[in-house]
Structures are given as C-alpha cells and as structure tokens.
Amino acid sequence: MKLVESVPNFSEGRRKEVIEGIVNEARKIRRVWILDYSSDPDHNRSVVTLVGEPEPLLEALFKMTKKAAELIDLRKHTGEHPRMGATDVIPLVPIMNVTKDECISLSRILGERIGNELNIPVYLYEQSATSPTRENLSNIRKGEFEGFSEKIKMKEWKPDFGPDKVHPSAGVVAVGCREFLIAFNVNLGTDNIEVAKKIAKAVRHISGGFRYVKALGFKLEERKIVQVSMNLTNFKKTPIHRVFEVIKLEAERYGVPIVGSEIVGLIPLNALSSVADFYLRLEKFDSSTVLENKILQKIVEEE
Amino acid sequence: MKLVESVPNFSEGRRKEVIEGIVNEARKIRRVWILDYSSDPDHNRSVVTLVGEPEPLLEALFKMTKKAAELIDLRKHTGEHPRMGATDVIPLVPIMNVTKDECISLSRILGERIGNELNIPVYLYEQSATSPTRENLSNIRKGEFEGFSEKIKMKEWKPDFGPDKVHPSAGVVAVGCREFLIAFNVNLGTDNIEVAKKIAKAVRHISGGFRYVKALGFKLEERKIVQVSMNLTNFKKTPIHRVFEVIKLEAERYGVPIVGSEIVGLIPLNALSSVADFYLRLEKFDSSTVLENKILQKIVEEE
Structure with missing residues (x-):
C-alpha cells in the first residue's frame, strides 16, 4: 500500500x-x-x-x-x-x-x-x-x-x-x-534561557547545525525550565535521535540535564522505528513488522 | 478501537x-x-x-x-x-x-x-x-x-x-x-560462546534475571559471532530497552561490543513506542499520535 x-x-x-x-x-x-x-x-x-x-x-x-x-x-x-x-x-x-x-x-x-x-x-x-x-x-x-x-x-x-x-x-x-514535519521539543533542567538559546543555535541549520532543523530557545515559565523547540523538516536525513544526542552532549557541557522531550502532533511510524533502530542497533528492521501497520495494510488490501 | x-x-x-x-x-x-x-x-x-x-x-x-x-x-x-x-x-x-x-x-x-x-x-x-x-x-x-x-x-x-x-x-x-511475545536477539562481537551463555544467564528469569525473559546463548557459526536469543514474554513489565541496556553493560565487562540486534516476527507498536519513550525521555507520548495508527483507527471507525 x-x-x-x-x-x-x-x-x-x-x-x-x-x-x-x-x-x-x-x-x-x-x-x-x-x-x-x-x-x-x-x-x-x-x-x-x-x-x-x-x-x-x-x-x-x-x-x-x-x-x-x-x-x-x-x-x-x-x-x-x-x-x-x-x-x-x-x-x-x-x-x-x-x-x-x-x-x-x-x-x-x-x-x-x-x-x-x-x-x-x-x-x-x-x-x-x-x-x-x-x-x-x-x-x-x-x-x-x-x-x-x-x-x-x-x-x-x-x-x-x-x-x-x-x-x-x-x-x-x-x-x-515536501517532507513530513515533526515538531520536537527538548526540555532542559535549568531556568537559564541562554543555555536553551545556545543549544538551539548549535543544532539549527541556519547557524551551522543540522540541515533539516529549525530551532529556538524558550522559557517554560510555569515549570521554571527552558526548552529547545524544534521543527525537524526531514526526519529521514536528519533523524530525531541524532538531534537529541547532540542536544544532550551540548547540555552536558553546561552541566545541564535533559529532563524530558515531547513530540507535538503526529509522528510517522518510520520516524519512531528509526529511533528504535538506532538505540537497539537493529540489523534489519522495518516498519512492516509492526503489528498495527500490518493490520492497516491487510485492511486496505481487502477493500 | x-x-x-x-x-x-x-x-x-x-x-x-x-x-x-x-x-x-x-x-x-x-x-x-x-x-x-x-x-x-x-x-x-x-x-x-x-x-x-x-x-x-x-x-x-x-x-x-x-x-x-x-x-x-x-x-x-x-x-x-x-x-x-x-x-x-x-x-x-x-x-x-x-x-x-x-x-x-x-x-x-x-x-x-x-x-x-x-x-x-x-x-x-x-x-x-x-x-x-x-x-x-x-x-x-x-x-x-x-x-x-x-x-x-x-x-x-x-x-x-x-x-x-x-x-x-x-x-x-x-x-x-497472555501477553504478546517478542522474539529479540542480541549479537555480540566475539566468537566466545561462554560470554553469550553468561549474559543469557544474567538476564533470564530462571537464573535470577528479569521476570519476563527467557534466554539462551548461541553461536552464529557463519558470522563467527555469538548471540543472546530471547523471548520477552511481557514487554510492558520487562521492556526491550532495559534488557538491551543490561546486556550491553554485562558485555562491556567482558570487553565485548554489541554488534547488532534483531526482532523476529511482529512487534506491537506499543513496544516500539516504549523504546523511543525511554531513549528520548518523552514526557507524554502514546501510540495514538503515530500517523499510521491514527489512520487505522479512522478506517475502523468508518466501517
């Protein structure tokens, strides 16, 4: 399909x-x-x-x-x-x-x-x-x-x-x-907005970062933390995990932990699969072995 | 649905x-x-x-x-x-x-x-x-x-x-x-079968490991490496990433790298999501925001 x-x-x-x-x-x-x-x-x-x-x-x-x-x-x-x-x-x-x-x-x-x-x-x-x-x-x-x-x-x-x-x-x-756009935010355990801004600058395309990342640093006032807020405009070429790991590295340099992250809106199965693929070092894996995906294909075949 | x-x-x-x-x-x-x-x-x-x-x-x-x-x-x-x-x-x-x-x-x-x-x-x-x-x-x-x-x-x-x-x-x-059974194998960069056997022993339930893991050590003769071959009998309570990370730790102790892993057969979307959830430290994430899953639900609702 x-x-x-x-x-x-x-x-x-x-x-x-x-x-x-x-x-x-x-x-x-x-x-x-x-x-x-x-x-x-x-x-x-x-x-x-x-x-x-x-x-x-x-x-x-x-x-x-x-x-x-x-x-x-x-x-x-x-x-x-x-x-x-x-x-x-x-x-x-x-x-x-x-x-x-x-x-x-x-x-x-x-x-x-x-x-x-x-x-x-x-x-x-x-x-x-x-x-x-x-x-x-x-x-x-x-x-x-x-x-x-x-x-x-x-x-x-x-x-x-x-x-x-x-x-x-x-x-x-x-x-x-165009490619699927993933809205991905990473939350940092500090209230220092400068750290979020510096890291946003490090990963975004325009200032020397990854080709398919747009990023800004924000304050989350209520939680008293800061956020690197991103649009990933091509998750196939600039995958989520790579951006995440570089943010983690850069944050460490300031002694700041990553306290969480979030995906806003929808994420394609392939983007999720590639996260598992990277961290689990999967040798041959594709989204077609995901049960729900297989059901989806069965249903559409049937019609 | x-x-x-x-x-x-x-x-x-x-x-x-x-x-x-x-x-x-x-x-x-x-x-x-x-x-x-x-x-x-x-x-x-x-x-x-x-x-x-x-x-x-x-x-x-x-x-x-x-x-x-x-x-x-x-x-x-x-x-x-x-x-x-x-x-x-x-x-x-x-x-x-x-x-x-x-x-x-x-x-x-x-x-x-x-x-x-x-x-x-x-x-x-x-x-x-x-x-x-x-x-x-x-x-x-x-x-x-x-x-x-x-x-x-x-x-x-x-x-x-x-x-x-x-x-x-x-x-x-x-x-x-019963729970969904995931067949998950981890390949180790050594031809020493003893390492695979020791690690299998470390993670499997029967010998003191995780509650929902069955594991054996095997030789992959052609590739000249060894494998920890597992059945995860409850991925909700013993998630893939935890087993993988412990295997990685134990392998390090023998100076052996993980060269790859594989999922045999189907994997439920929730198991995949929980891998991404862990490594990306997602704050609120569930499988319903996966595009293909949303389509599946739409189709079934329609009928």
Whole structure:
C-alpha cells in the first residue's frame, strides 16, 4: 500500500457551511481519510489533514480545490494570514512506500489538472519547484492575492500550469512535495534561557547545525525550565535521535540535564522505528513488522 | 478501537482442505484480520495469527473451533507435537486499548461458549488460570488427548467450562489471556560462546534475571559471532530497552561490543513506542499520535 499525506490550506475560517462543503468533497472518496481539520477565524483560514492512496487522494484534493473555487471569493476575503488563493497551498507528503520522485510527479499531475480544468494558475513549490526562487512558499506568496495580477505578468513568475492570468475569485495556488514535519521539543533542567538559546543555535541549520532543523530557545515559565523547540523538516536525513544526542552532549557541557522531550502532533511510524533502530542497533528492521501497520495494510488490501 | 490478537493452534497440518475450511470461518467475519497462518506436516498442526476487535474476534474463534471439531478427529491424529484437542489452544493477547482484565474476561466468555455449545471441556490457562497448576499450558496438556479420559476424572483437573467428559473426537481445549511475545536477539562481537551463555544467564528469569525473559546463548557459526536469543514474554513489565541496556553493560565487562540486534516476527507498536519513550525521555507520548495508527483507527471507525 502507498500512502501520501496532504495538508491543504483554504482561505475560509469563518463560514462553517463553506468549510464543511469543502471537507465533504474528501469524505465522499474511498481510501482517503480525514485525520483532522481546524479553522482559525482571525486568520480566516482552514487546514485539513488528509491521508490516502495516491490516486484517490489527488481526486479528493482536486474536488476540494474545485469546491473552494466555487464557494470562496478572495475579492471579499480578509484575514491575518497571508494568502493568494481560495485554496492557498497543497503540500503532498510521502508517508509509506512512496518516493520523493513519485510524490513530485503526483504534485505535477494535480497541478496540471487544476490549471487545465479549473483555470487556476499553479506554482510548484518546495521539492517540486521548477526554479530555486519557487522553493520557498513565502517567496511565491509575496504580494498576495491583491498583488498577483501584476506579479503574474513578470517572466520569472509565469505559472507552472494553468493560464497566465489570475483566477478572478480563486487567485492562484501552490502545489508541492515536501517532507513530513515533526515538531520536537527538548526540555532542559535549568531556568537559564541562554543555555536553551545556545543549544538551539548549535543544532539549527541556519547557524551551522543540522540541515533539516529549525530551532529556538524558550522559557517554560510555569515549570521554571527552558526548552529547545524544534521543527525537524526531514526526519529521514536528519533523524530525531541524532538531534537529541547532540542536544544532550551540548547540555552536558553546561552541566545541564535533559529532563524530558515531547513530540507535538503526529509522528510517522518510520520516524519512531528509526529511533528504535538506532538505540537497539537493529540489523534489519522495518516498519512492516509492526503489528498495527500490518493490520492497516491487510485492511486496505481487502477493500 | 480495541484490538486483541489470537494465535489458535489446530491439530491438522497436512490436509489443506481442512486447514482452509477452518481459516475460512475467520475470513467471513468483518473486523477480524488474518495476519498469517502456517502448517507443519510433521507436527500435523497449524497456527493462525488473527487480530480483531473483541466481539468479532471471539465469534471467529468460536466458529473456527466449531469447524475444527467437525473436520478433525483426534482418534486418528498423529504428529510430533503434543496435543489434547482438535483446537488445541487459544491464546488471547491484548494489543490496543484492552486491559489484561478485559482480556481475561473475553477468554472466559469464549471458554464458556465453547463448553456449552460445542460440548468440549475448556481449561483456562496463563493469566486466565483458575489455579496455579493451570497457568502453564504444558501442565494442562500432560497426558495428551489419549490420557485425558482418565485425567479429567481427577478433582484437580475438572474443566473450567463444559462437560466433565472429553469430547470423543475433539478432545479438550485451553483458552487464556497472555501477553504478546517478542522474539529479540542480541549479537555480540566475539566468537566466545561462554560470554553469550553468561549474559543469557544474567538476564533470564530462571537464573535470577528479569521476570519476563527467557534466554539462551548461541553461536552464529557463519558470522563467527555469538548471540543472546530471547523471548520477552511481557514487554510492558520487562521492556526491550532495559534488557538491551543490561546486556550491553554485562558485555562491556567482558570487553565485548554489541554488534547488532534483531526482532523476529511482529512487534506491537506499543513496544516500539516504549523504546523511543525511554531513549528520548518523552514526557507524554502514546501510540495514538503515530500517523499510521491514527489512520487505522479512522478506517475502523468508518466501517
């Protein structure tokens, strides 16, 4: 079984009937599962977490994008969060038995269909980007819906798919393959924020640390301790255990113990398996020998 | 979602149509999944691995036991493996969101139904046992089918459910709750078998080690190294990481490194999670935040 995750963002966080209308498009499709969805009225934006097999997932995402284009008019949209489309961004994340290349190819299939059938300009971003300036979503989104009528005329901002003209009400959309993002925090047994800041600096990419780590130091006021708060943007290339062990080493240098850690939100089974793999020095191990995973595969095979 | 595993053993390992007939009973039932089944012609015995939600799983096990009683006649059965029933033993293993007490109660419900409706005497064993002499399956099975007509007359071997008389063709059956068994081997960087034997002795229950560890030392001739080969009979109370770390410590004392380890067969997600939990010092973590597990729960909820 192949599994892909998607976390599409829609520019509507207030009108329940609109949000339900969009989510319902995914509910109709077999082999696509809605894990979660939530709306922020201030941002006027909703985020849906879906998982599915590649083909039905693309179908669900296309139908949701179509519905969003019918129900949302960006000319009347206000909200705190920057946005450029009724469906603003569609990330695709390989979860199980799917390579990065397959995922990129899925993003192109979806992008082309949205461009052709819905007349919405599509920008490929992150791992699917067709130029380095398009890797970063915020680069693409700069100028937002209001500025895009002009931006789209620039040669370097010609869309990857669809018309060379902004959709009047639905704007433009970014589609791309990215890795699963793990939110991982490590708590240190000190109230000295400087230690957390120094360690965050040591592990994060921007200041010389690991390629796929974003990190900040925080105070946990109530517990009178400090935290290194991280996003691991590619757990396959920068695995959890390596980051954890380096934090432990650096903390020791200040005489500070690690008092705990936490994973916020979901973690893919493969990330968990690789922790066990490292510490137990497993010789050949993969997630397919995990009982619950085997059941999942049986169920999907059956259908 | 609640999940229970069962690994029933049937006294037929040669006639394919009989084995298929028994397995088919489980195939008919929704929310029960057959993960694996295999037959040994020399033992003349088949082992089926099933997982399911409690109620449908009990239904499947009852139907399989009924079918086995129809198709197998122990008076004509020969094979190397000791046996006392057409369905010889039905272990129930709590996998997800099921307590030991619930599992024991499930074994009693199943045992009572088999006793009443199929007229087969039932012995509750392991965690379900009604007396210490019945905890160990081999104690119950001593004398086998042929000896049971006499054994059953003894006061201490009065069945827990069903008639006080052996079923003429289907014998008797043991039903009970036990923990998931993990086969875990640790490989040591030496060809000195004595080191493996000493470490096996250090960790196994019988010689003073951990309560839920069975262990032996072996030579891996081809690789010219030795192995501590283990069964962990209760990973909740004697977790993998603790056994691994003690082996590492003991090996160090002989100047021997751990070169690798392996998990043979399936491992429950909770066992894997507890490894990550220990090494990453997770503050609040449970398997429900694992993506694949969440999908599994969604699918089952949907049905």
